[in-house]
Amino acid sequence: MTAVPNTIKTSHWYSNKPAISIALLIACLIIMISLLGYSFSLTSSNKEYINLTSSLNVDILKIIKHASESEQASADAFPRLQETKNNFNKQLETLSIGDESIGLPPSPMETEQKLNEITKKWTTYQKNIDTILTAEKSIRITKKFSDAINDVMPEIVAASETLITGLINKNGHANLIFVASHQLLLAQRITTNINQVQQQSRRSSNNLEMLITDTATFRNVLESMLKGDKSTNLKRIRNKGLRKQVTDLLLQFETIEELVIRVQEKAPQLKSVRAATDALINDADTLLDNINKLSAEYETNAAQWSVYDFLAYGFGIIALALFGSLGSLINKATKERLIFEEESNKKTLNTILQLQEEISPIAEGDLTTMATVTPGLTESIASAINFSIEALRKLVLDINSMSVQVSETAEETQATAIHLTRASDQQAQQLTSVTNAINSIVQSFSDVAKQAEKSADLANQSVKMAEQGGETVRNTIKGMHTITEDIYEASNRIKRLGESSQEIGDIVDLINDIADQTNILALNAAIKASVTDNEGQSFTTVADEVQQLAERVTQATQKIESLVNSIQLDTNQAVISMEQSSADVIHGTTIAEAAGDALLRIETVSAHLSEFISNVAIATLSLTKTSQDVSETMNTIKKVTDHNLAGTKQTAALTGKLAELAKEQRLTVNGFKLP
Amino acid sequence: MHSISTNHPLQILKELEQSCKQHLVTPAKPAAKAKLWSGFGFRVNKFNLCIKCNVIEELLDSHFQQNLSKVPGAKNWLMGLISLRGQALPLIDLNQYIFNTSSELTKKSRLLVINFSNTRTGLIIDEAYGLKQFDPDFAQTPASVDTVPAELEKFSTKIFLQGELPWIEFSTQRLENDPDFLNAARF
Numbered sequence: 001m002t003a004v005p006n007t008i009k010t011s012h013w014y015s016n017k018p019a020i021s022i023a024l025l026i027a028c029l030i031i032m033i034s035l036l037g038y039s040f041s042l043t044s045s046n047k048e049y050i051n052l053t054s055s056l057n058v059d060i061l062k063i064i065k066h067a068s069e070s071e072q073a074s075a076d077a078f079p080r081l082q083e084t085k086n087n088f089n090k091q092l093e094t095l096s097i098g099d100e101s102i103g104l105p106p107s108p109m110e111t112e113q114k115l116n117e118i119t120k121k122w123t124t125y126q127k128n129i130d131t132i133l134t135a136e137k138s139i140r141i142t143k144k145f146s147d148a149i150n151d152v153m154p155e156i157v158a159a160s161e162t163l164i165t166g167l168i169n170k171n172g173h174a175n176l177i178f179v180a181s182h183q184l185l186l187a188q189r190i191t192t193n194i195n196q197v198q199q200q201s202r203r204s205s206n207n208l209e210m211l212i213t214d215t216a217t218f219r220n221v222l223e224s225m226l227k228g229d230k231s232t233n234l235k236r237i238r239n240k241g242l243r244k245q246v247t248d249l250l251l252q253f254e255t256i257e258e259l260v261i262r263v264q265e266k267a268p269q270l271k272s273v274r275a276a277t278d279a280l281i282n283d284a285d286t287l288l289d290n291i292n293k294l295s296a297e298y299e300t301n302a303a304q305w306s307v308y309d310f311l312a313y314g315f316g317i318i319a320l321a322l323f324g325s326l327g328s329l330i331n332k333a334t335k336e337r338l339i340f341e342e343e344s345n346k347k348t349l350n351t352i353l354q355l356q357e358e359i360s361p362i363a364e365g366d367l368t369t370m371a372t373v374t375p376g377l378t379e380s381i382a383s384a385i386n387f388s389i390e391a392l393r394k395l396v397l398d399i400n401s402m403s404v405q406v407s408e409t410a411e412e413t414q415a416t417a418i419h420l421t422r423a424s425d426q427q428a429q430q431l432t433s434v435t436n437a438i439n440s441i442v443q444s445f446s447d448v449a450k451q452a453e454k455s456a457d458l459a460n461q462s463v464k465m466a467e468q469g470g471e472t473v474r475n476t477i478k479g480m481h482t483i484t485e486d487i488y489e490a491s492n493r494i495k496r497l498g499e500s501s502q503e504i505g506d507i508v509d510l511i512n513d514i515a516d517q518t519n520i521l522a523l524n525a526a527i528k529a530s531v532t533d534n535e536g537q538s539f540t541t542v543a544d545e546v547q548q549l550a551e552r553v554t555q556a557t558q559k560i561e562s563l564v565n566s567i568q569l570d571t572n573q574a575v576i577s578m579e580q581s582s583a584d585v586i587h588g589t590t591i592a593e594a595a596g597d598a599l600l601r602i603e604t605v606s607a608h609l610s611e612f613i614s615n616v617a618i619a620t621l622s623l624t625k626t627s628q629d630v631s632e633t634m635n636t637i638k639k640v641t642d643h644n645l646a647g648t649k650q651t652a653a654l655t656g657k658l659a660e661l662a663k664e665q666r667l668t669v670n671g672f673k674l675p
Numbered sequence: 676m677h678s679i680s681t682n683h684p685l686q687i688l689k690e691l692e693q694s695c696k697q698h699l700v701t702p703a704k705p706a707a708k709a710k711l712w713s714g715f716g717f718r719v720n721k722f723n724l725c726i727k728c729n730v731i732e733e734l735l736d737s738h739f740q741q742n743l744s745k746v747p748g749a750k751n752w753l754m755g756l757i758s759l760r761g762q763a764l765p766l767i768d769l770n771q772y773i774f775n776t777s778s779e780l781t782k783k784s785r786l787l788v789i790n791f792s793n794t795r796t797g798l799i800i801d802e803a804y805g806l807k808q809f810d811p812d813f814a815q816t817p818a819s820v821d822t823v824p825a826e827l828e829k830f831s832t833k834i835f836l837q838g839e840l841p842w843i844e845f846s847t848q849r850l851e852n853d854p855d856f857l858n859a860a861r862f
Contacts, residue, residue, distance in 0.1 A: 516736060516782070517736065520734055520735070520736050520785070520803075522805075523715075523734045523803055523805050523806075524733060524734050526805060526806045527715055527728050527731045527734065527806070530713060530728040530806060531728050531729045531731075540806060544805065544806065547805055
């Protein structure tokens, strides 16, 4: 360094204006302090912003969770959803306009665009949340209605079963038994559909249509049982007891119809809730993405703010330099005055003294000075000292730069560790939510499995009933065959009766002829007798009597003839009506056989259904098991994450300690003053 | 009353007979009852006719038509000839003859064999009623009864109003003397 010759030349400027130098020094210090303060405040704001964005992320996840729960009409899902929504709004507001109470300024200009994007997305998101909150009452009511239907339906099913048993016991018409059995399926389907509508299944609209159709069919069939229905060849139930049962069933079913109409009214709103929930889940990714981008923006800003730190440090170094220079210059000015006052001192002594003066601050760590190399006695000593000073300076600079590097690296590592800690925290929270969601899925699966088991039981019952119905129909067919045979035999007998009466008619004709002949003979006798003498007259009377007898015989035979005719007519009619009955019975047999076939098909279908439902139940059980495994795995992951979190925190603490150590080293080296 | 003298049964019976004979009152001969008109009743068309029994030879059933032989060129009322016990018997359809309407032979139709002055002729009637007896006091002339048709009037001398319908006496004598009856040829 060539500081010494300069100081000599500019000694007048410094000695004349030391106040300016001091003022400059103070100004530098003030700038440094204010820069440090500003930097500190900016860093703490950014930390607050990043905290806020993290809680925004958590809120979005909470909203999705609560929205999904609200679909199941969970009691506290709605207030929580509302609370989370308000919380999100408040935090978003804090981000955009700041918070005076905690001294947080509004977000910087750089993040405004991203913040606006989030606000825009949030507005749409909020509308969907409001749709769900508005529908709270409807969802709760629908849940109540569907619960009511679930409560009433078993009674109706039991009543229907009693009715079927009654029909079978009273040898009801096969069609009736078939239709009544079908009612059970309808009832089951109504229950299933109402549950699906209430849970806002994706196929909700389809279920609703089926629900309405089934309800109407159920009622129509009950009414047809009472009135009969020609179009479906359904005969009315005649038994008073069974009719009473059907009437009661109709009354009970009116409750179901009422409830179904109510649910139908609520269905569009439920559908909109479904859509809103879907939109919430779909939009969540974009929103989360935007929030994460904002968070990244804040991180970047935080990194930029550290430039102020460097500036502050720069100003600090300048102030230090100024301070050092000022001290040495004042010192040298004094010595110049001494030199001016003691011009008479010996040049050599002066030189020795000067050298001594020059090297004395080195002992105190001041490496700014250099020994003045003057030709003479001290030249080689001064050169050697200067060489040593140069080496010391280099050493101190190296130590300084190294400790700065260590400090910077430690700070960076600490920042990364803090970031990691935050990320792990978020991860742990999300894992908790996911675990909860999976637990609720496990619950749902076990519910489904229970339902499937119930359905399988019902299907088995249907199979049994179809078997019973089939047996009844077979008995009916057997009975009808017997009737046909009986009718055939009776018909033959009546035909033989008709033939016998024909023979009687022939005999009667013969008698008639004889009577005619007798009549004529008697008349002839009477005529002959009448023309003879008195003795012959008496014979007239006999002849008259014979004639009258013959006439009476004729009258009697006429009566017999008419009787035989009416017998023949009656037997013919009897034969015709028996043939008609026989035809009817054969027709009935055909119908019964068709009913038997239909029942057989029902049996097969029910068996398939039962098997299918059992398979569903087994599959659901295995799903439940898998879900439980997933849940356990999630717990393990959570433990690992917690462990990681602890490790990261420890790393952050250790890194902080390292930075502290680097600072301490720098303080130690700062004892040396450099030019 | 006689006292019964002995106890011998035969004696008692003899005494009873004697007593009865003594007390027997011969009934007065009944007043000569008006002689009833007796004849054979039958039906032609819708009219009840009666004929004296002494002109009737025989009554036959409707089986005659089995051996009926038609007479060619004869008028409609001459149905034909049959052989009755070896003798030819002309058959006259009374209905056709009197009312000019052909008779429908039924089970009740009869053949009345009449003796016309030793010549036998068969009259076909619709139904035979048998012997009938009428009180001659109730007899009327055919002209005085409205219900008797003109065709029958010329064969009848009296009408018996007995029962619901009038019985018209049919005179074979008049029939025999009817010029038409004697001319059976169509040409």
